[in-house]
Amino acid sequence: xxxxxxxxxxxxxxxxxxxxxxxxxxxxxxxxxxxxxxxxxxxxxxxxxxxxxxxxxxxxxxxxxxxxxxxxxxxxxxxxxxxxxxxxxxxxxxxxxxxxxxxxxxxxxxxxxxxxxx
Amino acid sequence: xxxxxxxxxxxxxxxxxxxxxxxxxxxxxxxxxxxxxxxxxxxxxxxxxxxxxxxxxxxxxxxxxxxxxxxxxxxxxxxxxxxxxxxxxxxxxxxxxxxxxxxxxxxxxxxxxxxxxxxxxxxxxxxxxxxxxxxxxxxxxxxxxxxxxxxxxxxxxxxxxxxxxxxxxxxxxxxxxxxxxxxxxxxxxxxxxxxxxxxxxxxxxxxxxxxxxxxxxxxxxxxxxxxxxxxxxxxxxxxxxxxxxxxxxxxxxxxxxxxxxxxxxxxxxxxxxxxxxxxxxxxxxxxxxxxxxxxxxxxxxxxxxxxxxxxxxxxxxxxxxxxxxxxxxxxxxxxxxxxxxxxxxxxxxxxxxxxxxxxxxxxxxxxxxxxxxxxxxxxxxxxxxxxxxxxxxxxxxxxxxxxxxxxxxxxxxxxxx
Numbered sequence: 004x005x006x007x008x009x010x011x012x013x014x015x016x017x018x019x020x021x022x023x024x025x026x027x028x029x030x031x032x033x034x035x036x037x038x039x040x041x042x043x044x045x046x047x048x049x050x051x052x053x054x055x056x057x058x059x060x061x062x063x064x065x066x067x068x069x070x071x072x073x074x075x076x077x078x079x080x081x082x083x084x085x086x087x088x089x090x091x092x093x094x095x096x097x098x099x100x101x102x103x104x105x106x107x108x109x110x111x112x113x114x115x116x117x118x119x120x121x
Numbered sequence: 122x123x124x125x126x127x128x129x130x131x132x133x134x135x136x137x138x139x140x141x142x143x144x145x146x147x148x149x150x151x152x153x154x155x156x157x158x159x160x161x162x163x164x165x166x167x168x169x170x171x172x173x174x175x176x177x178x179x180x181x182x183x184x185x186x187x188x189x190x191x192x193x194x195x196x197x198x199x200x201x202x203x204x205x206x207x208x209x210x211x212x213x214x215x216x217x218x219x220x221x222x223x224x225x226x227x228x229x230x231x232x233x234x235x236x237x238x239x240x241x242x243x244x245x246x247x248x249x250x251x252x253x254x255x256x257x258x259x260x261x262x263x264x265x266x267x268x269x270x271x272x273x274x275x276x277x278x279x280x281x282x283x284x285x286x287x288x289x290x291x292x293x294x295x296x297x298x299x300x301x302x303x304x305x306x307x308x309x310x311x312x313x314x315x316x317x318x319x320x321x322x323x324x325x326x327x328x329x330x331x332x333x334x335x336x337x338x339x340x341x342x343x344x345x346x347x348x349x350x351x352x353x354x355x356x357x358x359x360x361x362x363x364x365x366x367x368x369x370x371x372x373x374x375x376x377x378x379x380x381x382x383x384x385x386x387x388x389x390x391x392x393x394x395x396x397x398x399x400x401x402x403x404x405x406x407x408x409x410x411x412x413x414x415x416x417x418x419x420x421x422x423x424x425x426x427x428x429x430x431x432x433x434x435x436x437x438x439x440x441x442x443x444x445x446x447x448x449x450x451x452x453x454x455x456x457x458x459x460x461x462x463x464x465x466x467x468x469x470x471x472x473x474x475x476x477x478x479x480x481x482x483x484x485x486x487x488x489x490x491x492x493x494x495x496x497x498x499x500x501x502x503x504x505x506x507x508x509x510x511x512x513x514x515x516x517x518x519x520x521x522x523x524x525x526x527x528x529x530x531x532x533x534x535x536x537x538x
Contacts, residue, residue: 005485007478007536015537038477038493038508061507063475064537108477 006099011068018067020074022057033115035066037107042066044074044115051081058115063108065101070112072096082120088113123424123432125519131420132517133157142488142525146515147301147331147466147495149353155416156357163409171408172382172399186408189415190398196418197348198339199365206364206371206398207406211330212242214349214364215295217401218326219246221374222347223293226324229255232291236261236269236307237503238300241496243328243349247295261286261296263503267303267456269296271312278308280315287319294325298332302497302511303456304437304466306336313344324370330354334515335433335464337426340365357417358410364401371397378403429516433465436514440467440523447527455504465514468495471530472538476508479533483510486529488522 024030027045034041042060046053056077058070076096077085090110094101101109129135131153134143143151169179171186187202194202208214223246227233233247237260251258262270271286273279287294294316299306313325326347332338333348334355340348347370352361366374376383376394380403385393394400421429438460444452444467453470457463471479480492491511494501501507512526 006481012537038475040475040507061475063477065477105477105481 006101006105007064008099010098011064014068014071015064018071020057020071021059023059024055024057027057029119031115031118033111033118035062035107035111037104038063040066040108040111042070042111042115044070044112044119046119048082051083052079053077053082053085054079058112062111065097065105065108066111069093069097069109070115073112073116077116085116086120088116123428123516125517128424128517131155135517140487142522144488144490144512144514144518144522144526146334146354146518147511147513148491149359150334150356150515151517152358153356153417153420155420156413159413159416160358160409163412168409170405182408182412185412186406189411192415192418193363194365196422197333197365198341200341201368203396203398204365204368204371206366206401207411208362208364208401209360209407210353210362211328211349211351212362214362215243215326215328216246217364217377218295218347218349218366219250221377221401222324222370223247223250224254225373225375226292227251227254227256230257230290232257232259232288234259234261234286234291234294236296237263238267238269238303238305238500239295239297239497240301240328240330241498243295243297243326244499247293256292257290259286259291260499263303263305263500266458267300267305268462269305269307269312271315278311280308280311283312283315283319287316287323289320291316291320291323294323295328296326297328297330298338299329299335299464299466300456300497300500301331301466302468302495302500302509304463304468305457306332306462306464309345310343317344331464331466334421335426336430346370352410352414352417355417356420357414358407360407360410361414366397368397371401374401376400376403380404424516432516433514434460436518436520436523437463437465437467439520440512440514440526443523443527444469444530448530452530455509465518466511467513468509468511470506470509471533474533474537476510478537479510479530482533482536483526483529486525486532488525488529490526 024045030045044058047055056074167178167181169182171183190202190205194205271282273281324346327345329350333350347366353359383403451472455468476492493508
């Protein structure tokens with residue numbers, strides 16, 4: 004199956020939640036060792052829930068689309084709820100079949116999110 | 122001329138995957154049937170350990186094993202076969218040197234010199250060693266064209282800047298022969314001569330992992346003290362690396378690992394080690410793989426290294442022209458423009474697309490290339506990119522492979538633009 008489906012390409016060309024939060028509660032940088040890419044993710048909480056979330060980074064189509072979709076999904080959700088998210092969820096969210104190497108690109112935003120939830 | 126049709130018949134992988142477009146030989150090469158047959162021969166017919174049994178099967182394995190050492194030694198024109206040490210890979214050969222040589226001779230305030238175009242395996246061991254000991258770690262830069270920053274501006278390969286970097290305190294100079302990203306072929310012989318003129322005591326190490334598979338190498342003519350390379354990049358099995366070193370230096374070095382088959386005598390209070398090469402080959406080696414490695418060298422010899430180089434030069438030239446003619450300014454190829462100065466390696470950026478996406482779409486089109494930093498992060502930082510796409514050629518590639526690469530890149534434009 005071609006991984007460059009319309010949903011993925013739409014989020015790549017028009018990413019949601021890309022940019023910066025001026026005064027974030029938390030900010031994190033993660034690396035993809037496969038290609039040396041960096042992704043910055045920042046978040047503001049309200050009580051225990053994510054109020055605002057943004058990401059930045061020059062990633063590939065997969066990591067950008069994954070970040071775009073994930074940041075949409077997590078808004079308004081509680082920390083406890085989000086701590087349960089795993090790579091299976093990401094694959095389901097993207098709706099594509101990823102090889103063993105490319106999966107790292109897809110879960111990079113999840114790695115960032117997990118660190119923000121600690 | 123190399124007849125690709127005949128060549129491909131000797132690589133079983135093309136029977137399983139007739140449409141395979143393999144452009145990643147810089148990572149590892151494909152294997153001819155003769156190598157696979159020889160591996161099977163060892164495992165099926167005389168799979169004994171070497172250098173210990175006195176029964177015929179062990180003697181046969183030992184003879185076959187040591188014969189590879191002799192053939193490697195002749196292939197690189199070593200002075201004697203005892204100068205050839207078998208390791209797991211070029212990485213281990215270089216780490217062996219960092220431990221057995223580096224930690225013996227480097228003192229605080231000494232200098233270790235390397236280059237910005239090194240693979241991590243010839244960069245990190247020295248960086249770590251320098252920081253442990255408090256030595257100075259110096260890195261030769263490159264210019265915009267991907268040549269080492271050592272030469273006179275007006276005269277190519279006139280090494281006028283060596284004194285800026287090599288001093289009397291420089292104990293080790295370690296550099297790559299061919300860059301695994303830029304493809305740059307460094308004039309290693311000239312650099313070694315200039316370095317030794319500036320500091321006659323300097324020890325020079327050459328990472329030849331990307332050179333020995335593609336160029337005729339004569340270690341004595343090169344003037345190096347140590348040369349490292351890997352079997353699996355030159356048609357041979359994985360799990361076998363070579364470290365060639367000058368006998369007088371090898372004799373003064375301590376073993377890197379201790380254990381079986383490197384011992385003369387062990388008492389409770391001390392141990393005496395064997396002479397090189399065995400002192401550096403502790404434990405059971407990759408016996409079948411070493412034995413089969415000689416078939417790779419025979420294969421290369423039969424074709425002739427000059428012919429292989431000519432073939433790769435022609436193909437690289439064709440590929441660069443095709444890529445530039447088709448994609449113009451949307452493709453940026455790194456490394457020297459002169460085909461004489463580069464091996465069959467083309468690393469590039471394609472439009473604004475991420476190298477992973479380029480490689481992924483090429484993979485979907487059946488074209489195998491590599492995307493990433495190719496274990497050369499300092500170089501990519503110097504080039505101001507996090508990663509590149511790399512296509513590389515060997516003796517089984519032809520113009521059709523290049524055409525498929527171009528076709529695949531057109532598809533990338535179609536999907537992502």
